[in-house]
Amino acid sequence: MSGILTSALAAVLLGAFVGAALFVPFVAASYRWRGGLSTRRLLLWFAALVYFWAIWTYTLLPLPSPDAVRCAGTNVRLGAFLDDIGEAISGPGTALTAPGVLQVVLNVALFVPLGFLLRVLGRRGVPAAGLVGLALSLLVELTQLTGVWGAYRCAYRVFDVDDLFLNTVGAVVGSLLALAVPRRPRGGGGDPAADRPRPVTRRRRAVGMACDGLGVYSVIFSVGLLVQLWLELVAKDPAAVAAGTSASFIGTSVGVGAWLAVVLTTGRSVGDHAVQVRFTRGALPEWLARVVRFAAGAxxxxALAALPTPWSTLALLLLVTTLVLLLVFPDGRALPGAVGGRRVVDEPTRR
Structure with missing residues (x-):
């Protein structure tokens, strides 16, 4: 049980990490092609991310030490699981809790979400579910058979053709279960709502702010990680790696610089572009309004959070002010709009 919980926790963490990295393009695509971002669709895609990682964490973890690998066998006889079920039925105890039966149930259940998500998110039916389920199951089994593609001297988990069959059945079952979910009519070229004017609400602005926050810190983290790897593997400077100051400074400089460049050249932040809004002209000159848009945003x-204490506390003050003003103004203009009297309006890219 602890192994299953560990695999589940790893899948959730990996899904959250990848989801944060993909949040901005996902939001941008949703507003461009669907006219908005629904909580239901967001949760479904996050579930798909977690499920993708769960497939691998459940089938590959825990990774053994290379020195402690015990080579596993193979099962190339299709239907061997029927023997396990027969023994469980004829043997003592409850058949449903027998290891062989539980293994069959788990192999089917593991791929049920795949078929369900393929139909709900991808609008693909039973044939696609069966083919994708078989292909993904084969990829998993080959990964196990090859010892994670040569990372280990031999397979540490059993290659089983029954798993291919049961996983495929699970994907088909999931596709059939998804028939109970109401479907929106399919339309060509995206949702027509994406072409119509839409109100700018606090929720829409909050999503844009989340895009800016996650986006700038994704860049800072990614660049900082690359710098750390370069210091470790190329420069071979363990002292600089341990200090982390170089990675922090370069990562912050690149992230803040990227956001500054976008705002100064377009007048809108990355989050504004993602949710398709813009600020109207106000009392300030355009160049100064763009500087304010950057300084009052993510x-x-x-930049403030990277300053030494006590100056870094200004970042907290900016965050609190932004959240308060987000609630004050119906269009969520917050501090960038409050300075200079600018409003936030819809700016779709497909119109």
Whole structure:
């Protein structure tokens, strides 16, 4: 049980990490092609991410030490699981809790979400579910058979053709279960709502702010990680790696610089582009309004947070002010709009 819980926790963490990295393009695509971002669709895609990682964590973890690998066998006889079920039925105890039966149930259940998600998110039916289920199951089994593609001297888990069959059955069952979910009519070229004017609400602005926050810190983290790897593997400077100051400075500089460049050249932040909004002209000159847009947004927050104490506490003050003003103004203009009297309006890219 602890192994299953560990695999589940690893899948959730990996799904959350990848989801944060993909949040901005996902939001941008949703607003461009569907006219908005629904909580239901967001949760379904996050579930798909977690499920993708769960497939691998459940089938590959825990990874053994290379020195402690015990080579596993193979089963190439299709239907061997029927013998296990027969023994469980004829043997003592409850058949449903027998290891062989539980293994069959788990192999089917593991791929049920795949068929379900393929139909709900991808609008693909039973044939696609069966083919994708078989292909993914084969990829998993080959990964196990080859010892994670040569990372281990031999397979540490059993290659089983019954798993291919049961996983495929699970994907088909999931596709059939998804028939109970109401479907929106299919339309060509995206949702027509994406072409119509839409109100700018606090929720929409909050999503844009989340895009800016996750986006700028994704860049900072990614660049910082690359710098750390370079210091470790190329420069071979363990002292700089341990200090982390170089990675932090370069990562923050690149992230803040990227957000500054986008705002100064377009007048809108990355989050504004993602949710398709813009600020109207106000009392300030355009160049100054763009500077304010940057300083009062995620880029300014990241720059303030990187300052030494006590100056870094200004970042917290900016965050609190932003959240308060988000609630004050119906269009969520917050601090960038409050300075200079600018409103937030819809700016779709497909119209």
């Amino acid at each position: 880029g300014g927050y990241a």
